[in-house]
Amino acid sequence: MKKRFAVVLAAGKGTRMKSNLYKVLHPVCGKPMVQHIVDQLEQCHIDEMVTIVGHGAEMVKEKIGERVKYALQAEQLGTGHAVMQAEEVLKNKPGITMVVCGDTPLLTKETMNALIEHHESTRAKATVLTANADNPAGYGRVLRDDQDRVKKIVEHKDASEEEKQVKEINTGTYCFDNETLFETLKRVGNDNVQGEYYLPDVVEILQKDGDIVTAYQTDDFNETMGVNDRVALSQAEKWMKKRINENWMREGVTIIDPDQTYISPDTVIGKDTTLHPGTVLAGETVIGEECHIGPHTEIKDSQIGNETTIKQSVVHLSQVGEHVSIGPFSHLRPDTKLAEGVRVGNFVELKKMTMGKGSKASHLSYLGDAEIGDGVNVGCGSITVNYDGKNKFLTTIEDGAFIGCNSNLIAPVTVGKGSYIAAGSTITDNVPVDSLAIARQRQINKEGYGKKNQ
Structure with a gap:
């Protein structure tokens, strides 16, 4: 030749x-x-x-x-x-x-x-x-x-x-x-x-x-088609999108509304996965089999395991395991790694952290620069306080720990295996294995205070 x-x-x-x-x-x-x-x-x-x-x-x-x-x-x-x-x-x-x-x-x-x-x-x-x-x-x-x-x-x-x-x-x-x-x-x-x-x-x-x-x-x-102006650019986008979407549908992917689904040429999708309207799969993203993605979800340069569901959420440069549930309204920032069976719920933001098997953060939490073990429950409104204005520090939560709602974990700090953090606590010291940590001021009632300030 x-x-x-x-x-x-x-x-x-x-x-x-x-x-x-x-x-x-x-x-x-x-x-x-x-x-x-x-x-x-x-x-x-x-x-x-x-x-x-x-x-x-x-x-x-x-x-x-x-x-x-x-x-x-x-x-x-x-x-x-x-x-x-x-x-x-x-x-x-x-x-x-x-x-x-x-x-x-x-x-x-x-x-x-x-x-x-x-x-x-x-x-x-x-x-x-x-x-x-x-x-x-x-x-x-x-x-x-x-x-x-x-x-x-x-x-x-x-x-x-x-x-x-x-x-x-x-x-x-x-x-x-x-x-x-x-x-x-x-x-x-x-x-x-x-x-x-x-x-x-x-x-x-x-x-x-x-x-x-x-x-x-x-x-x-x-x-x-040669692209010489923005009109032709939009036409090329339309035809490329149509070509990509039809290819994946022929490969066994369900796309509910192809006109409202955007898939990059470098994305790979497993069979029997369903993409709902408003889904954007960008960069070198890999989606496993039997997943449900969307509606209104953006995933970029990430790997998603089989049978995972992601609704109304954003996932960038992250690795998500099998049987994981994310959203609605979650944000996975770069270097997030979720193991099998993890649940990340409403308004949870994750960044540069790992989460072990079966762990969950169901709502209203920020977890950054953290290593979270298996079977951990992170309560509503909990935060890993990772930044002191100059440097970022690591929070470690070991297997089976329970983090009560509205808890602040001031890094660097470790919560030991099987330990409990009482709701509303601000944790500044390491918590030993199988312990209960309570870090909040005792309640004081000032009787008559309301009438005095009327």
């Missing part, structure tokens, strides 16, 4: 986005557009990938990392000029080069592989990815000859009335013989209104030279 190369065009500023954020970094379903492209290309057995950067180059490199090589297009002088910047990396290398725009996040590995295979099977020097558009206005039209090869690509503004009736459009994605590509790019001129070097001119030059130029047509026009 011939070597495969890829050039990702990601140097344009994207002025129509009217944004301080570089265009290809605008997210679709939580992931930058250019990252979608790189992810899909990596699954196409690409030997070398070059991303052309310009505006916001450092930000693009930060997002993509060392997965690709980079070439700088200091001046944006057209798509042909952009591809030329990859010559130093790819010149004189036999193989096939795919050129993809970084603002086409809906392209799939299946379509890319099919394009490459079509290019190889026809022994073409260039192959254009095309699609049928119901409304092709503004797109370049692909005109074929009687052998179904590409005769020419004509821009909408230059097309005759007859040519404008053609609905097959150029998507801006191509395959080329790598060596031919860079040889031909040197023959591309900039004698046009914009004074730029256009990549489609390579196709025209090759056709005139008598080389084989073909087209591969994808069945899904939406997949080829």
Whole structure:
């Protein structure tokens, strides 16, 4: 098999986005557009990938990392000029080069592989990815000859009335013989209104030279969508969300209202899990089997065990075990770890803490920087007081302890195994095993005080 190369065009500023954020970094379903492209290309057995950067180059490199090589297009002088910047990396290398725009996040590995295979099977020097558009206005039209090869690509503004009736459009994605590509790019001129070097001119030059130029047509026009403004961005978001949600439904996940459910491309969900409306699964989240998530729940970069229920809550960067119940209105902040059978109820906030098997904090508590053992009950309104204004300290609650309501545990402190904390106590010293700690002032009644202050 011939070597495969890829050039990702990601140097344009994207002025129509009217944004301080570089265009290809605008997210679709939580992931930058250019990252979608790189992810899909990596699954196409690409030997070398070059991303052309310009505006916001450092930000693009930060997002993509060392997965690709980079070439700088200091001046944006057209798509042909952009591809030329990859010559130093790819010149004189036999193989096939795919050129993809970084603002086409809906392209799939299946379509890319099919394009490459079509290019190889026809022994073409260039192959254009095309699609049928119901409304092709503004797109370049692909005109074929009687052998179904590409005769020419004509821009909408230059097309005759007859040519404008053609609905097959150029998507801006191509395959080329790598060596031919860079040889031909040197023959591309900039004698046009914009004074730029256009990549489609390579196709025209090759056709005139008598080389084989073909087209591969994808069945899904939406997949080829280029995002140039916020309207197109919202459309790409809609189609990506639909694709992701339908995939998981086919894999055995129940989504009650797909229009109101948002799943990142990197999320994994087990079968027989039910997602209720308003659920947001972001980042590299993993949901187990037979879970109930939502309604109105956000989970990001977290792992959720089987048969767990999370309602109207937020979970970030946390690990939740099996048979756990969370919510409604709970907040799990980063580095929270809940073991099997834990219950976290209404208005409970957890941060950087662990909770052992069967333990529960049913309502109105803050537990941060804590290690809580198995079978612990944390009463309503209890707080681990972990911060002294400069440093944070650890609270340890050992197995089977019972924390009465409205208790303050002033860290660093340890509550021993099987111990009880009386309601309303402020605990400043360690509590021994199997003890009862009472830390509150004795009640004093001042008779007649109310009448005196009337």
